[in-house]
Amino acid sequence: MFFSKLYAPTLREAPSDADIISAKLMIRSGMIRKVASGLYEFLPLGLRALRKVENIIREEMNAADGQEVVLPLIFPKELWIETGRWNVYGKELFRLKDRKDAEFCLAPTAEEGVTDLVRKDIKSYKHLPIMLYQFGTKFRDEIRPRFGIMRAREFLMKDGYSFHVDEADLERYYKKMFQAYTNICERCGFKFRAVEAAAGAIGGSFSHEFMVLADTGEEEIAHCECGYGANTEKAECMTCEPDTSEKLEMEEVLTPNIGTVEEVAKFLDISPKKFIKTMIYLADGQPMAVLIRGDFEVNEIKLQSFLGCIELVLADEKTISEITGAPLGFAGPVSMKKKIKVIADLSALNIANAVTGANKKDYHLKNVNINRDFKYDTAADLRKILKDDACPKCKNGKIDFARGIEIGHTFKLGTKYSESMNATYLDTNGKENLIVMGCYGIGVTRILAATIEQSNDENGIIWPDNIAPFEVIIIPVNFADEKTKEVTEKIYKDLSAKGLDVLIDDRDERAGIKFKDADLMGIPYRIVIGEKNLANGNVEFKARKDGKEGIKLMKPEEAVAEILKIYKK
RNA sequence: CGGGGAGUAGCGUAAUUGGCUAUCGCGCCUGCUUUGGGAGCAGGAGGCUGCAGGUUCAAGUCCUGUCUCCCCGACCA
Numbered sequence: 033m034f035f036s037k038l039y040a041p042t043l044r045e046a047p048s049d050a051d052i053i054s055a056k057l058m059i060r061s062g063m064i065r066k067v068a069s070g071l072y073e074f075l076p077l078g079l080r081a082l083r084k085v086e087n088i089i090r091e092e093m094n095a096a097d098g099q100e101v102v103l104p105l106i107f108p109k110e111l112w113i114e115t116g117r118w119n120v121y122g123k124e125l126f127r128l129k130d131r132k133d134a135e136f137c138l139a140p141t142a143e144e145g146v147t148d149l150v151r152k153d154i155k156s157y158k159h160l161p162i163m164l165y166q167f168g169t170k171f172r173d174e175i176r177p178r179f180g181i182m183r184a185r186e187f188l189m190k191d192g193y194s195f196h197v198d199e200a201d202l203e204r205y206y207k208k209m210f211q212a213y214t215n216i217c218e219r220c221g222f223k224f225r226a227v228e229a230a231a232g233a234i235g236g237s238f239s240h241e242f243m244v245l246a247d248t249g250e251e252e253i254a255h256c257e258c259g260y261g262a263n264t265e266k267a268e269c270m271t272c273e274p275d276t277s278e279k280l281e282m283e284e285v286l287t288p289n290i291g292t293v294e295e296v297a298k299f300l301d302i303s304p305k306k307f308i309k310t311m312i313y314l315a316d317g318q319p320m321a322v323l324i325r326g327d328f329e330v331n332e333i334k335l336q337s338f339l340g341c342i343e344l345v346l347a348d349e350k351t352i353s354e355i356t357g358a359p360l361g362f363a364g365p366v367s368m369k370k371k372i373k374v375i376a377d378l379s380a381l382n383i384a385n386a387v388t389g390a391n392k393k394d395y396h397l398k399n400v401n402i403n404r405d406f407k408y409d410t411a412a413d414l415r416k417i418l419k420d421d422a423c424p425k426c427k428n429g430k431i432d433f434a435r436g437i438e439i440g441h442t443f444k445l446g447t448k449y450s451e452s453m454n455a456t457y458l459d460t461n462g463k464e465n466l467i468v469m470g471c472y473g474i475g476v477t478r479i480l481a482a483t484i485e486q487s488n489d490e491n492g493i494i495w496p497d498n499i500a501p502f503e504v505i506i507i508p509v510n511f512a513d514e515k516t517k518e519v520t521e522k523i524y525k526d527l528s529a530k531g532l533d534v535l536i537d538d539r540d541e542r543a544g545i546k547f548k549d550a551d552l553m554g555i556p557y558r559i560v561i562g563e564k565n566l567a568n569g570n571v572e573f574k575a576r577k578d579g580k581e582g583i584k585l586m587k588p589e590e591a592v593a594e595i596l597k598i599y600k601k
Numbered sequence: 602c603g604g605g606g607a608g609u610a611g612c613g614u615a616a617u618u619g620g621c622u623a624u625c626g627c628g629c630c631u632g633c634u635u636u637g638g639g640a641g642c643a644g645g646a647g648g649c650u651g652c653a654g655g656u657u658c659a660a661g662u663c664c665u666g667u668c669u670c671c672c673c674g675a676c677c678a
Contacts, residue, residue: 044613
């Protein structure tokens with residue numbers, strides 16, 4: 033490929049609305065262009081890199097017995113009604129109507145589609161297990177698209193779905209997929225971590241997220257030296273030691289205009305750890321209370337999944353005063369004005385002689401004891417994990433945090449979809465059973481962004497060898513020179529013949545511009561052919577990651593051999 | 602959706618209290634000179650100042666509406 037023919041308009045400056053390094057570099061290097069918020073055009077250079085990632089994933093999926101299919105991008109409403117997700121998915125689901133006013137959605141994921149396909153054809157245990165996967169554009173009307181293609185409204189995802197006779201077989205296959213995902217991350221050159229995660233709108237019993245470690249990542253990972261890792265949304269919290277002090281008599285104390293735990297704690301000179309904080313939530317419109325230790329925060333993701341509700345918001349002040357009988361800041365579990373469901377976080381259970389709101393303006397209660405002074409409906413782990421918390425796995429280690437980019441997510445779905453969509457098979461006894469499912473998603477476009485996020489310098493992108501849009505760039509300093517041209521073409525032929533993607537910068541530009549563009553585009557290996565070196569029979573060879581100091585002089589055939597060796601061709 | 606900021610050429614930007622033909626750099630085109638880390642000179646093309654109204658002798662600038670984009674909080678590959 034000649035650079036002069038390549039549609040790769042590079043920019044010296046990034047558009048002012050590009051927010052992270054990967055987005056800036058992708059735009060500057062001519063990989064992508066922005067059309068609207070969260071919508072991007074892929075130019076040849078961007079598409080080449082995308083296809084490389086796609087092929088790595090494809091190879092791993094095929095190696096794990098996956099079979100590639102293509103499902104539609106548009107699905108009829110009826111399938112989504114069957115699983116209930118027409119409503120659950122909410123505003124994030126792009127919806128549209130056809131000319132007959134029939135309703136459809138643009139697929140944000142394809143559990144419905146693939147389950148519908150399989151239930152029509154898979155009727156016997158003899159046909160199981162099977163794994164189907166596809167590469168398809170996914171649509172999600174994100175509340176706030178940002179970070180270039182990292183969180184776009186339209187993106188390329190590989191989604192795979194496996195079907196099994198029982199949980200045990202799913203478990204076996206899930207491990208295989210887990211390994212395939214690990215392989216993909218390794219082949220992409222990621223520093224990554226697979227962590228336990230919350231399943232969100234996809235559902236199922238258990239899931240893992242594959243996180244690329246990066247400070248710019250949107251996700252927060254709680255991890256321990258023992259190897260434990262979880263998304264903080266999911267990370268289990270250890271229970272606190274029970275306080276066995278003698279139970280004192282409950283009393284009311286005046287706390288004028290002091291509502292927050294911090295202020296009241298200071299005013300009464302009692303540690304926030306002795307407080308039971310009462311949060312009033314609206315779960316799908318139904319008011320309910322969550323009790324939690326004063327110095328902890330409610331993890332709303334945990335709460336939402338515990339309740340199984342679609343919408344969860346903190347109650348407004350009006351609702352709070354209607355329910356508790358007091359303004360915001362004085363809610364407590366003892367004698368609330370209205371009876372509502374009360375859920376206690378595990379942290380609230382073991383506090384003796386606690387401080388709570390009195391459900392009365394300007395008053396709190398001291399020496400409140402659970403089961404004596406108030407009752408609760410259920411208890412669960414509902415709090416946010418904190419740095420230095422005890423590790424839930426090894427119990428001894430301390431939790432630390434790291435940031436990550438979620439590039440893949442694997443789920444054990446179980447029978448969630450087969451049940452609602454009635455996907456069954458006949459077992460060896462002729463008995464009908466629900467098919468057990470797994471689901472495996474990986475963001476192809478996001479991998480591209482994550483790669484750049486993790487591998488760049490002040491001059492531009494530094495592609496890993498196997499994702500680069502071109503593996504080699506040949507820069508003839510003066511392409512008009514006959515000898516230079518001859519050597520350039522020879523190297524190009526030798527490398528191309530082995531299946532490598534090679535770019536020749538044939539432009540009539542100064543050497544500096546060619547070097548800058550090559551660096552910006554991040555092409556891993558560069559061969560510079562200049563007349564002076566050529567007089568001695570040499571060309572220059574340099575790896576992008578090495579910088580100027582890494583330049584080596586060698587014979588053209590040696591440079592070719594070096595590259596073929598690196599690519600094992 | 603709530604709160605904060607911004608829309609001027611492909612990109613980055615300037616324009617005093619409202620005032621003359623809307624500024625500059627990069628990029629683009631032509632020519633000459635250059636030619637190993639974003640060259641120099643000369644010439645040139647490119648704008649409905651987001652859009653629609655309004656105020657005014659006069660609007661990029663002020664007012665109203667609207668759209669878009671970005672940032673901060675709730676979603677997810």
